[in-house]
Amino acid sequence: MRSLKLPIVAALGVTVAIFMAFFYAPTEAVQGDVQRIFYVHVPSAWVMYLAFFVVAAASVLVLARPNEWRRWDAIAVSCVEVGLVFLTIVLTTGPIWAGRAWGVFWAWDVRLTSTLVLWLIAVGYLIFRSQSPSGERRARLCAIVGIVGAIDIPIIHFAVEWWTSQHPGPTVLNPSGPQLPGAMLVTLFVSLIAFTLLFAALVAMRVRIEQARQRLELSPPRSGAERELLDG
Amino acid sequence: MADPSLTYVGAGFGLAWLALAVYFVRLARAQRDINRKLDQQSKPPAQD
Numbered sequence: 001m002r003s004l005k006l007p008i009v010a011a012l013g014v015t016v017a018i019f020m021a022f023f024y025a026p027t028e029a030v031q032g033d034v035q036r037i038f039y040v041h042v043p044s045a046w047v048m049y050l051a052f053f054v055v056a057a058a059s060v061l062v063l064a065r066p067n068e069w070r071r072w073d074a075i076a077v078s079c080v081e082v083g084l085v086f087l088t089i090v091l092t093t094g095p096i097w098a099g100r101a102w103g104v105f106w107a108w109d110v111r112l113t114s115t116l117v118l119w120l121i122a123v124g125y126l127i128f129r130s131q132s133p134s135g136e137r138r139a140r141l142c143a144i145v146g147i148v149g150a151i152d153i154p155i156i157h158f159a160v161e162w163w164t165s166q167h168p169g170p171t172v173l174n175p176s177g178p179q180l181p182g183a184m185l186v187t188l189f190v191s192l193i194a195f196t197l198l199f200a201a202l203v204a205m206r207v208r209i210e211q212a213r214q215r216l217e218l219s220p221p222r223s224g225a226e227r228e229l230l231d232g
Numbered sequence: 233m234a235d236p237s238l239t240y241v242g243a244g245f246g247l248a249w250l251a252l253a254v255y256f257v258r259l260a261r262a263q264r265d266i267n268r269k270l271d272q273q274s275k276p277p278a279q280d
Binding site for chain 1: 244245252255259267270273
C-alpha cells in the first residue's frame with residue numbers, strides 16, 4: 001500500500017494540472033487553444049532533462065564505485081526508460097503544436113534534431129541492454145552510453161541561444177524574467193510539479209522491478225522449470 | 233463550429249496520456265510477473 005502513495009499523489013496532481021490547462025489558463029491571443037499543448041510539452045521536456053541528468057549521475061557512479069554498480073545501474077536504466085517515455089511525448093506533442101502554429105510539423109533545426117538524437121541514443125541504450133548478457137560489463141558499457149546521451153541535454157537546451165532556430169526561445173527562464181501572464185505561469189508550475197511527481201512514481205516502480213531482477217539473477221534457479229520462468 | 237485548434241490539443245493531450253497509461257500498465261504487469269517469479273523461487277523445492 002505504501003508503494004501506491006506516490007502514484008496516487010502524482011495522478012491527483014496530473015488531474016489538477018489538466019483541469020487548470022483547460023479551465024484556468026487563459027486562451028493565448030495569437031495561437032488560440034493549440035497553445036494549451038504547452039502544459040504537456042514543456043513539463044515533459046523538463047522531466048526529460050531531469051531523467052538524463054540522473055542517468056548521467058548514476059552512470060558516473062556505476063563507473064566510479066564498482067562495489068555498488070548494481071544499485072546505480074538499476075537507477076540509470078530506470079531513468080533512461082522513463083525518460084524515453086517523456087522524450088517520446090516531447091517529440092509527439094511538439095510536432096502536433098508546430099503543425100498548427102508554424103504550418104509545418106517538423107523542421108531540421110538544432111533543437112529538434114538534437115532532441116531526436118537523444119531519443120535515438122535512449123532507444124539504442126535499451127536495445128543494447130536487452131541484447132547483452134547481464135553483469136558488470138554491460139552496466140559499465142551502458143553507463144558510457146548514458147553519459148554520452150546526457151551530454152546532448154545542454155546542446156538541446158541552449159540550441160535556441162547558440163544557433164538560429166525555428167523553435168521559440170525560453171519563456172520562463174528568460175534573462176529578462178518570465179514572459180508569461182500570471183495564470184499561465186501558475187498552470188505551468190502546477191504541471192511541472194505534477195509531472196515531476198509522476199516521473200518519481202514511475203522511476204520508483206521501475207527501480208523496484210530492476211532490483212527484483214537482480215535478486216533473481218543472484219540466486220540461480222534450482223530446476224529447468226524455474227529457469228524457463230526466469231527466461232520468460 | 234469547434235475551433236480546429238482543439239483537434240490538435242486533443243491529439244497532443246490524448247497521445248501523451250495514452251503513452252503514459254500504456255507504460256504504467258506495462259510496469260504494473262512487469263512488477264506482477266517478477267513478484268510471481270520471486271515467490272516461485274522462494275518456495276522450498278518439492279520433496280520426492
